[in-house]
Amino acid sequence: MICLPKNGKPDIFFPFILSILPMKIATTSQRNNTAPKSKIYAKYEKLLAEIEKQKQFKINMAEGLQKAYTKIEHDLLPLEDEAQLLMRDFLIRVDELATQIGVGKYNEEYLVNYMGNELDSLLDIFGHQDAVLSKLHEKYTGYSLDELAADDDAVGLAKSISELVGVDIDVKEMLKKGQEAYFEEFREKFAEQINSRREDFFNNLDTEAENKKKKPGTKKVSDETADIAKDARGIYMRLIKKFHPDLERDAELKEQKTEIVKQVTKAYQENDFFTLLKLQLTHIDDNETDVAARADNMLKHYIKLLESQLLELNQSIHQIHYSNGTTVADFIDKNGKFSPQKFSAQRRRAEKQINQLKTALADSKKRPKGWFKEQMSMIKDIVMQHMMHDMFGDMFNNFR
Template structure:
């Protein structure tokens, strides 16, 4: 028996030029094979990556956050040391306030709020309430809708849900029984003819799939076999035929025909251009569905990687990026743990503060208005 993995290509008869339909068939087959391979790679890679995120990456993120919180508490403790000068204390306070604010973006922590309030000279909760109200007013102005109740204005999903609910209320208030409904205009003869032509073409395409399916089913029906081994073989093949037909997988059905020797390259070469065009229509739809599925995996991967929309995200690049992030997190944790030991020495702390880069204007503006 021939392998199901043999290459499917449409050779052309020895005489005559190669038709456009035949060239397109081969091109579509190549693209489908590539798309299949890529989709299989995504299906294998993404679950493994997600598992690694849960088992390695996320725990390291939590560990880094906890260690950094310990570092901020240590710096808070050292803030009043008599050997620190005024400028050193100011620099230390800016560092504590700025980084406490960063940590608060991911956690509602009373200890971090206290650190931010004391070292930043502000009230975190009051600033957050003010910022939320400003965002609410801005969104109401932009969308022309009034948001009622307690809505998480920092959640796009919550805002979108509230907006749609508001639109629903407005539509309900504005709705009234239609007094006069316009009768649909009769379709023109040209439109009717076009619809009839498209329907007929769709039926021919479906019939092409049915023809292949019926030929395979006729040969592979397991109930007709008396030999147990042959019945099991045909049962497995028939399951693949049913799955390919249900998935509109023309390539899979043609490969199965090659596998069970219903067709060969010579019989493919003798197909009419009309039949090849019908095959091409199904192959195009199949390719489009595969590409849409691949795009879904790329979208999920891009969100997990926080990738730029212009980045080319592939299974390989996703694994490489995750491994790089894990290595970076481990290095950051090791550095923080060293600082937790060394910065208890005020001389080391003073040297550390001296080496600390100055806050940029953007960072200073964010500290002055952390919710902008």
């Protein structure tokens, strides 16, 4: 609701913006049903409907993300941990057989490419403190831990994170512990720094806003809210005058007007501007063209505010969605709700990967040569797919 004090001068602006969100759009109208709605009123209704829809989406998403977190923690993470350990064993076994059986010059390039990429991913999880993986990584990439810590990309990443959270990042320590474990360990410290920065940011905004109030020519917000108060008062007086039941002799019409006056009075007393505006638009007669024109002029002004509110709401949804990580966000459906179907599909994929890795490792013991040959064929296919994606992915994206 728009907060209009009894003196008629609004004292805040943002509650007005937020007040429009719970508005419900009237599905019936007391206006002449044959009279078409103006384009501006149709746009107004559409914006309110979209805001209501996005508001509900945001509520659903907050609840859905919480459900996703709980399900991931209890059901999915244990499976992913098991799959990662099995993948570690798989890479170690591939290296063992490559050493024992030999790869050949032609296949060596594919093996090096594949092992390097897979070990990069696993080391983000296990870290270089896993001596076996660290040695394998150095074998296939040619880089030691000290060389990786001095790499421009790693240093640049650490610098970017440091600037973001206000905490110095030790590159070597991050690589040694693994990125996931490192950031989990310092999660509370990072959160504390981010919250502190956010608080400083909003304090600065408040200071700037206070300084602007003291300068001439910065009365836009107060003027705008004063206009709202004036419009609300004008609508209230117009409707009360038009539908005052004491001026009606017909008993049935008197009852109808009494109900309208109750609605108008309630909306005005509760500082609910948009309900007042809706009541005016609902009860405009076909011959009141001047009132309709004034209402449309009001709507043009308030539609700009509604569009701004919708933009802010969509930006807020986008920020919430993508700040929670793709793994979590992947389980949110088109209505913002947690999707059990999507989660079940991901769990089945994790279970399938575990079964495949277990079968592959068992098979590598039974028939090492045949198994290794099959794995090299698979590795070549994977590397070729990645190469094709790297070569043509950007090209295809440019055509979209």
